[in-house]
Amino acid sequence: MNRVTDLLNIQHPIIQGGMGNISNAKLAAAVSEAGGLGTIGCGTMPPDEVEEIILQTKQLTEKPFSLNIAINVTPHVDELLALSVKHQVPVVSLSAGNPSPYIPFLHEHHKIVLAVVASVSHAQKAEAAGADILVAEGYEAAGINSILELTTFTLIPQVVQKVQIPVIAAGGIGDGKGLAAAFMLGAEGVQIGTRLIATQEAPFHDTYKQQLLQASGTDAIIIGRSVGTIRRVLTTPYVKKLQELEKKGMSMENYRHYTSEERHVVAALEGEVEQGFLNSGQIAGLVEDVPSVQELLNDMVNGAKKQLAKGMNLFG
């Protein structure tokens, strides 16, 4: 029995993490069609653009998918919640902020609510507020991370010990071994981001995919500590320049300018890596090919089964 697949009505407990402003209908639908849960990352997109992507996704799949709303990132939380109702999106994932005020509305409209958390106390608060599933994310992950900087390996068992609702592990998972490990830590599913960048359906510029293929784990670094907000990105000349500015003392306003969604889109979708940054998690070092999403999910599920069977023999 797996509570995550039951609640989300999906085949495999593998979820696409929201990728604000840059993922599209094709990738979300490919993940859902492959048996996982595709996600439309709203980022800072205006509601009419998000609505268009929802409609396109519905053209491509009849399977469930989710809408990721990054609470403190978008100025459009209420409009995006309304869109999930208007278009009957069955799952809403709330990240980057306190999900509590929005959960009653979503439950009134029969949504399954995923809350992304990075500590036990946030997990307990989200559970108390009625979240259906927690996504517990370690700071190995790509993109905006929690300044608490807990790793996935330590975060998952601590959260699982303190909550009753299902937990999905995020941060640093890219293959069947990672999926098996997440199960063994007590998670009932995984959320992946970095690994999905290098898939055939991902709408990202080839430069992004190639840089990810060439990267090692140490090439995915944290920026923003000096201003008190962190993000994991690939080391590129753009990011090195930003690091130099941080060393000299950077204002939050300036940091926000350098790490705006606009600077992300320019690099990730248009390949202008001198003009913007590329999100990546530490699992980058594992990424060596560009499979289809279906191939990736099949490999992860089969690889996890093999690894779990092998595990019993490792006691000697």
Ligand SMILES: Cc1cc2nc3c(=O)[nH]c(=O)nc-3n(C[C@H](O)[C@H](O)[C@H](O)COP(=O)(O)O)c2cc1C
């Ligand atoms: C390109 C990219 C953009 C992301 N944007 C968002 C976002 O808008 N909202 C969010 O909650 N997480 C975002 N994330 C994090 C993912 O949803 C996911 O939780 C994370 O990538 C999992 O860790 P991994 O990268 O090690 O697989 C993003 C990740 C990537 C790779």
